[in-house]
Amino acid sequence: MSQIMPPSPRSGPPSSLITRRHALVGGAGLLLAGCDQINASPATQALLSLGEKATRSAQRLITDRNALAKEYSRAEMSPVFRMNGTRDPGTEAYKALAANGFADWTLSVDGMVRQPLKLSLAQLQAAPMRTQITRHDCVEGWSAIGEWTGVPLGLLLRRAGLSSYARYVVFHCADLYGGKPYYESIDMIDAFHPQTILATRLNGKPLVLGHGAPLRLRVERQLGYKQAKYVMRVEAVSSLDAIHGGKGGYWEDSHGYQWYAGI
Ligand SMILES: Nc1nc2c(c(=O)[nH]1)N[C@H]1C(S)=C(S)[C@@H](COP(=O)(O)O)O[C@H]1N2
Numbered sequence: 001m002s003q004i005m006p007p008s009p010r011s012g013p014p015s016s017l018i019t020r021r022h023a024l025v026g027g028a029g030l031l032l033a034g035c036d037q038i039n040a041s042p043a044t045q046a047l048l049s050l051g052e053k054a055t056r057s058a059q060r061l062i063t064d065r066n067a068l069a070k071e072y073s074r075a076e077m078s079p080v081f082r083m084n085g086t087r088d089p090g091t092e093a094y095k096a097l098a099a100n101g102f103a104d105w106t107l108s109v110d111g112m113v114r115q116p117l118k119l120s121l122a123q124l125q126a127a128p129m130r131t132q133i134t135r136h137d138c139v140e141g142w143s144a145i146g147e148w149t150g151v152p153l154g155l156l157l158r159r160a161g162l163s164s165y166a167r168y169v170v171f172h173c174a175d176l177y178g179g180k181p182y183y184e185s186i187d188m189i190d191a192f193h194p195q196t197i198l199a200t201r202l203n204g205k206p207l208v209l210g211h212g213a214p215l216r217l218r219v220e221r222q223l224g225y226k227q228a229k230y231v232m233r234v235e236a237v238s239s240l241d242a243i244h245g246g247k248g249g250y251w252e253d254s255h256g257y258q259w260y261a262g263i
């Protein structure tokens with residue numbers, strides 16, 4: 001498991017590099033006739049080559065984060081997909097929603113968006129879907145291969161008019177675990193990753209209660225505990241500080257699990 005900290009919007013190599021490169025380009029542009037002079041300066045040469053190297057490594061980092069998780073064939077699917085954590089949120093509110101097949105359930109997409117959305121299950125099911133057979137890895141030492149079908153998260157965020165200041169997407173769940181609300185969060189690279197979906201189906205059937213009915217996150221480049229079940233609300237935020245314990249997720253807040261659980 002690699003350790004990547006939540007990026008801060010105001011620091012970090014990629015943004016400072018871009019600023020520096022723009023400053024250089026701007027300077028050269030202003031001094032048209034003085035271009036040779038700028039290029040001849042050893043300090044500038046060093047800065048330029050350093051900038052290029054750092055840009056390449058930033059590029060590599062981003063490329064790796066966008067790589068697809070392995071997808072499997074139908075023949076490789078696990079005969080039984082285990083359940084873990086909450087198997088039924090059991091709250092009065094959830095029981096009422098489950099009692100009529102989630103006909104009154106809605107997903108909220110809100111926070112730093114231009115147009116907050118409230119979507120029924122029927123509306124979500126009518127959206128373009130992606131199906132993928134992937135392996136789920138739980139830190140407790142088990143894996144299962146299953147076929148997930150759902151709406152790409154990026155599609156919903158675009159439709160809601162995501163603010164360019166949003167840095168994270170928070171998933172608020174219907175269940176309490178150990179008495180605390182279960183929640184999780186991811187950054188924008190994972191939010192717009194093509195395999196990041198809000199799944200309504202497992203192995204061709206609507207999600208059963210134990211797997212997070214009616215809607216759960218699949219973020220395939222990360223471990224099991226990031227795969228939030230019973231998602232009720234998707235919130236775009238610029239910082240995780242004010243959300244529950246401030247560490248970006250239930251396990252992160254209460255058990256010191258890493259926020260970035262990349263596999
Ligand atoms: N809301 C919610 N999401 C959750 C959990 C949970 O307890 N509550 N458990 C997590 C853990 S540790 C794992 S391994 C997976 C298990 O998903 P499954 O029950 O569909 O196998 O869900 C994750 N998402």
Ligand SMILES: [Mo]
Nearest residue numbers: 138139224225
């Ligand atoms: Mo897990």
